[in-house]
Amino acid sequence: MTTFYSLGLTKPVIKALDQMGFEETTPIQAQTIPLAMQGRDVIGQAQTGTGKTAAFGIPMIERIDQDRKDIQGLIIAPTRELAIQVAEEINRLGKFKGVRALPVYGGQHMERQIRALKDNNQIVVATPGRLLDHIRRKTIKLQTVHTAVLDEADEMLNMGFIDDIKDILKAIPEQRQTLLFSATMPKAIREIATTLMKKPEEVKVKAKEMTVENIEQFFVEVQEKQKFDTLTRLLDIHAPALAIIFGRTKKRVDELTDGLQARGFRAEGIHGDLTQGKRMSVLKKFKQGRVEILVATDVAARGLDISDVSHVYNFDIPQDPESYVHRIGRTGRAGRTGEAVSFVTPREKAQLALIEKLTKKKVERLAVPSMDEAQRGQQQVAVDKMLKTMESKDLKAYHQAANELLQQHDSIELVAAALKMMTKERREVPVRLSGVQPISVKKAWDDKKKKKFNRNDKKRGGGGGYNRNKNSRNRKFNQKRSRNNQSQS
Incomplete structure (x- = not known):
């Protein structure tokens, strides 16, 4: 290296x-x-x-x-x-x-x-x-x-x-x-x-046969400022057991880690500036499942051999296809299947085409997920936990309390309350990445409505808007009528 x-x-x-x-x-x-x-x-x-x-x-x-x-x-x-x-x-x-x-x-x-x-x-x-x-x-x-x-x-x-x-x-x-x-x-x-x-x-440099087995590959085409919100929604929908997110630089890794933690994800970052002791500590927590998301640079991820990684996310697309293959090869190990998702800006589509050509595998497009889809994803995680508990645990000790609750309350409301308690509801924390202004979904929607409203105002007369023009005409009419009344008297 x-x-x-x-x-x-x-x-x-x-x-x-x-x-x-x-x-x-x-x-x-x-x-x-x-x-x-x-x-x-x-x-x-x-x-x-x-x-x-x-x-x-x-x-x-x-x-x-x-x-x-x-x-x-x-x-x-x-x-x-x-x-x-x-x-x-x-x-x-x-x-x-x-x-x-x-x-x-x-x-x-x-x-x-x-x-x-x-x-x-x-x-x-x-x-x-x-x-x-x-x-x-x-x-x-x-x-x-x-x-x-x-x-x-x-x-x-x-x-x-x-x-x-x-x-x-x-x-x-x-x-x-x-x-x-x-x-x-x-x-x-x-x-x-x-x-x-x-x-x-x-x-x-010999051309390597860069084939990737057991890994489903996807890409999401997004503008740079939309990447982080899209990433967190996909994490909620996919609910990965263990995931690795690759960032372009050490600074990017730190920013992504801080942003994910601010939104309630159990994430840690590794890069070349960390001491060996800190790096080993983070990897130990990741292997044990105490950290669900590892954010890393290419160099820091060299030699990682963790068989339970279910998802790899290329937050920044790598500079060459060989690095891409190394990255996504962190999942789909030991006979398991894995998923890899790359975030691609419109300017980077040519690089994606080159990766497809040299890996001889089509990378499928994913639609940018909505907030509703992300929330449903987290609800599904809660449902799966509940069903798994029903199948694997002895629940007899809870039957009496459950019967009493069912006599007093609607069963659907009770299950909905239990799911709400178990579902992670993300805090809409704006996250700043280098060179990208922080953005929240609510602010983006408000800005869109404001822009549409202003555009409609201009169609109705521009400047101060329809109502202001109407008020101005009313004032002029009243002033003229007042002068006429005075002259008649």
Whole structure:
């Protein structure tokens, strides 16, 4: 296990990784970053979705001189979608160092791109055809580029860009660092490696067969601010015996744990900042069932082997499919079945599709549950406890008291009262997560009604609303009638 903290990265990059929730490296990152940080040329053979962008993006960002505003890093990608995606991740990684990346691709207005290229972007992420257009027009100058990356080189070969790639690399200074990433290594790609790279180091990550047995997989599509309320409702409906919730960062784990405790759940958190003694204490309580929910980061959950976990919740979707498989593999153990639920924002749907592709299993959609469904879920838990007690306990000692109550009270009312006593009724405690405003269901509903009311007011005349306009007309009418009466008298 390698963490980003052990790679000697600068504080601004570590801060960005913390904010993105990246703590533990993927295999391609663990092998590539140290070599690239030494200035070596690297050939990386790895599938999509293994964390390649951070593997080449972090060393590139670390070499950027943020005081210079010319282009220092060039990334070539086969499609506009990938170029946009890579540029977005580079901008997140370089946020606190002041490093900016610009995507350049065909189909976008050329003049707009030329203006954007003058706007102090140190890294350009480009598709081959549009990049060559700019080179010929002299609107991109590559003389100052010290790091070049070919991303998904075999895909560019399949699309017929191989000669364009060679021309582009020849336009960049020979004293550069070149990083090449490809899922496969056909002869034409190997030729680039031998003729246009300097003694490259090879990094190969084997594609694992990532299959998941005995685990039903679901996702809920929600906005970030709705995640916590949705999580607590699902917990009430599922009533898991033991559940693990995965959060992106240590801070997130602490916030989730505090929020769950505030709403009456028996939850504890574990992450890398806890002492070994505290961590072992929390795990002991979890195994014994004194804690029903464990909130954890990926690193803290490594090596957990608890066979009775019934549910896993990905509060934050992981950065690569391998981490996803590790996470949900905490349930469905020892021949048992398990359930895994991932919370996915609209922007993360592509990541979910990648997970489905590499795990070869469909992740089923769950509807966002309502408060009524959550309350019924807790009532069902109480019913199940009552029926289990009836089946397994000797209740003769309670028969006389029960008969007396039935003679004095309605039987349905008595059972309803017993269920109410046994049902956990959640306190509507607003919970604040980093970067997300606290929200309660009642407030959201009140806001919705207020918005609808204001919209209807505007339709009836806008401004102060229908009644205020009516009162104003009445006052004017009365004033006019009063003046007329005075003139007549």
